[in-house]
Each structure stands twice: as structure tokens, then as C-alpha cells.
Amino acid sequence: MEKKTTVGIADMKIIRQEGVLITYALGSCIGVSFYDPVLKLGALLHIMLPERGNDANLLKYADSGVKETLRKLHAFGAVKSRMICKIAGGAKMFEMKGPGGLGNIGERNAQSVKRALMAEGLRVSSEDTGANYARTMLLDVGNGKVSIRSAGKPEKFL
Amino acid sequence: MNNYQEMNEIQLDLLKELGSIGGGNAATALSSILGTKVNMALPKVEMLGFNEALALLGDPEEVIAAILVEMSGGVEGIMLFLLSKEFSDEILYRMLNKPPVDLFELDEIDISGLTEIGNIVISSYVTAMSSLSSVEMELSVPQFAVNMLGGIMSMPMAMMGQYSDQIMMITGEFQIDGKALHSDMLLLPDVRSLEVLMKKLGVN
Numbered sequence: 469m470e471k472k473t474t475v476g477i478a479d480m481k482i483i484r485q486e487g488v489l490i491t492y493a494l495g496s497c498i499g500v501s502f503y504d505p506v507l508k509l510g511a512l513l514h515i516m517l518p519e520r521g522n523d524a525n526l527l528k529y530a531d532s533g534v535k536e537t538l539r540k541l542h543a544f545g546a547v548k549s550r551m552i553c554k555i556a557g558g559a560k561m562f563e564m565k566g567p568g569g570l571g572n573i574g575e576r577n578a579q580s581v582k583r584a585l586m587a588e589g590l591r592v593s594s595e596d597t598g599a600n601y602a603r604t605m606l607l608d609v610g611n612g613k614v615s616i617r618s619a620g621k622p623e624k625f626l
Numbered sequence: 627m628n629n630y631q632e633m634n635e636i637q638l639d640l641l642k643e644l645g646s647i648g649g650g651n652a653a654t655a656l657s658s659i660l661g662t663k664v665n666m667a668l669p670k671v672e673m674l675g676f677n678e679a680l681a682l683l684g685d686p687e688e689v690i691a692a693i694l695v696e697m698s699g700g701v702e703g704i705m706l707f708l709l710s711k712e713f714s715d716e717i718l719y720r721m722l723n724k725p726p727v728d729l730f731e732l733d734e735i736d737i738s739g740l741t742e743i744g745n746i747v748i749s750s751y752v753t754a755m756s757s758l759s760s761v762e763m764e765l766s767v768p769q770f771a772v773n774m775l776g777g778i779m780s781m782p783m784a785m786m787g788q789y790s791d792q793i794m795m796i797t798g799e800f801q802i803d804g805k806a807l808h809s810d811m812l813l814l815p816d817v818r819s820l821e822v823l824m825k826k827l828g829v830n
Contacts, residue, residue, distance in 0.1 A: 476676070476677040477676040477677050477680070477783070478676060478787075478791070479677070492686040492687055492774075492776050493686040493687055493774040493775065493776020493777045493780075494776070494777065494780070495773075495774075495776065495777030495778065495779070495780025495781060496777075496780045496781045496784055497780050497784070516676070516780070516783065516784050516787055517784055517787065517788065523791075525791050528787065528791070559777060559780075560781075561771050561773060561777055561778055561780065561781050562694050562769045562771060562781055563769060564694070564696060564769075564781060564785070565696060565698075565766070573781060573784050573785075574781075600771070600773075601773050601774075601777065602773050602774035602776055602777020602778070602780070603777075604687060604774075617687075618774075619687070619689045619730070619773060619774050620689070620730045
């Protein structure tokens with residue numbers, strides 16, 4: 469049995485060599501996996517909102533979360549040009565108006581993550597976003613495989 | 627008030643009382659639809675981080691049914707009625723005489739029945755709160771979803787999480803005919819609305 473490390477909401481974990489990073493039931497939130505295959509170094513980030521105001525919680529937001537994750541990965545020796553990034557989540561579970569026009573929060577989260585990655589010279593190599601269902605995202609740092617589990621659907625590899 | 631943590635004991639007690647009156651009213655409404663005794667356990671007011679809030683509600687991957695209504699007007703926030711499969715089965719059996727069914731296999735009649743139940747229960751809850759506090763509250767059209775608990779909670783949490791790293795949940799669980807089948811009635815008030823509510827109720 470592979471060792472699993474759980475990533476919560478507004479949270480990020482880094483592991484290397486072996487083990488699986490897992491974040492459960494992404495709805496409108498986004499899971500972003502970062503993987504350097506040479507070092508077998510992986511990170512999984514779970515953000516909740518698109519843009520950071522002046523909140524101290526960096527991992528809650530797409531823009532600051534991506535930046536903070538890359539800063540930490542860099543400290544572990546990760547090289548940006550080798551980095552493989554994948555994203556999942558950004559679903560719309562309900563049609564909501566919400567305060568602050570947050571009704572399309574999932575879509576805005578996805579766009580914000582992509583923008584933040586692009587600003588760092590990174591692109592999303594594959595994604596499973598949108599629609600109206602939750603996704604559990606796993607990153608196996610032994611081989612870099614990213615899989616998606618959804619209720620009532622077969623497992624999917626990104 | 628900018629943060630849920632700034633609330634004092636008296637304010638929390640008052641919210642519990644509101645939840646209790648709202649929940650009692652909702653239980654009465656559910657009881658008259660189902661034609662059986664329905665109680666609501668004493669509500670709890672919880673202020674928790676996102677991960678703790680989710681852990682309290684259950685397994686994030688558990689598939690549940692949910693009815694969501696947005697509140698606007700004097701109080702902004704979200705009302706969410708979460709039904710486990712067992713709870714949904716019990717309601718569908720009592721209303722439509724249906725055998726247990728997988729939540730993904732619900733047909734249109736099941737869905738509209740459950741949505742209507744959710745709507746009535748939520749409206750009764752909010753009406754009681756509104757008349758007690760004399761704060762006008764408008765409700766959106768109810769929406770129904772079946773999915774993983776974590777996914778269902780993500781949008782409400784994101785909305786409440788815009789201004790805080792904690793969310794406030796006023797929770798209550800229904801018992802049908804003495805049976806504790808898992809369900810949760812959640813009131814998620816926007817932190818800025820709480821002030822309005824407290825002022826109207828004469829607590830500062």
C-alpha cells in the first residue's frame with residue numbers, strides 16, 4: 469500500500485521519491501499538481517478562490533498559491549523547465565449569484581490558475597475542469613501519474 | 627464585525643436560539659408533509675476552519691443530495707439542506723412509497739419531490755428567523771444537486787471564505803419518527819449580515 473499524504477482545502481504538500489499526494493472532492497476549488505520528473509519531486513496545491521486581496525493565507529488563492537508553491541519547489545531544487553503542471557476541479561455545483569458575483573467561481577478559479585502559471589512561464593499540460601461534479605485528485609510522485617476519481621464515473625488519468 | 631471570532635457568548639447564544647426556533651419550525655413543516663413525528667436535535671453554532679468544517683459534516687467523498695437556497699435582503703448567506711442516501715430513501719418512501727434508490731438514479735419525480743421538501747423546510751426555517759428578528763429575508767429559487775459532500779460544500783465555503791478563514795455553520799439534524807437518519811440543515815450567514823441581525827435583536 470502506497471503512503472498517502474492528504475492535502476486539505478487552502479493547503480499544499482510537497483513529497484519526493486515515493487508516495488501519493490491526494491486531495492478530496494474538489495468542487496469549485498482547483499487542485500494543481502506540479503511534478504519534476506528528474507527529481508521525482510511533486511507538489512499538490514488546493515486553492516479555493518481566484519485572487520488574493522490582502523489576506524495572509526497564501527494557499528487559499530490561485531495567484532498567491534501558485535507562486536508560493538513554486539517558491540518552495542525551487543528551494544527543493546525543482547527546475548521550472550522540467551515542471552509538468554496539471555489541474556482539476558473548477559466545477560459548478562450550483563447556479564449561484566452570491567455576494568461579489570462569485571457565481572462562476574469554478575471557472576474563474578481555473579482561469580486564474582492558468583494565468584498565474586503562465587506568468588511563471590508554465591503551462592497546463594492537461595486538465596479535467598468544469599462540468600458539475602466533484603473530483604478527487606491524486607499525484608503519484610514515484611511516476612508522476614495524476615488520476616481523477618469522481619462519484620459514479622470510471623477513474624481517469626491526466 | 628469583520629470576523630466570526632469577534633462574536634461574544636451572548637451573540638452566540640442568540641444565534642443558537644434563532645437556529646432552534648428556525649429548526650423547530652422546519653421540523654413541524656416536514657412533519658406535516660410526511661405525516662409523522664419529526665424532531666430536530668438542538669442546533670449547534672460552529673465556527674471552524676474549512677477543513678474542520680468539512681470533517682464535522684462527514685466523509686468528503688460521500689455522495690449526498692443537497693438543496694441550496696441563497697438568502698438576500700437584510701441577511702445574506704446560504705441555507706443548505708444536506709441529505710444522506712438513508713434520509714432521502716426515507717423521505718421518498720414516505721412521500722411516494724418508493725423503494726431505496728441510488729442517489730444518481732433518482733428520477734425527475736424524486737428530484738422535484740426532494741427539492742420541494744428542501745424548499746419548504748428551508749422557507750419555514752427562514753420565516754421563523756425573519757419574524758423573530760423582523761429582518762426581511764428573501765430566498766432564491768431552490769437548487770438541487772447530487773454529488774460528493776466536499777464538492778457540494780465548496781461553493782458555499784468559497785463564498786463565506788472570501789472574508790474569513792473560518793466559516794460559521796448553524797447546524798441541526800432531523801429525526802424522523804425517532805430514527806436518526808443522517809441529514810444536516812445548515813445556515814451559513816455572511817459575516818457582515820450578522821451585525822444587522824444582532825442589532826435588530828438588540829444585542830451589540
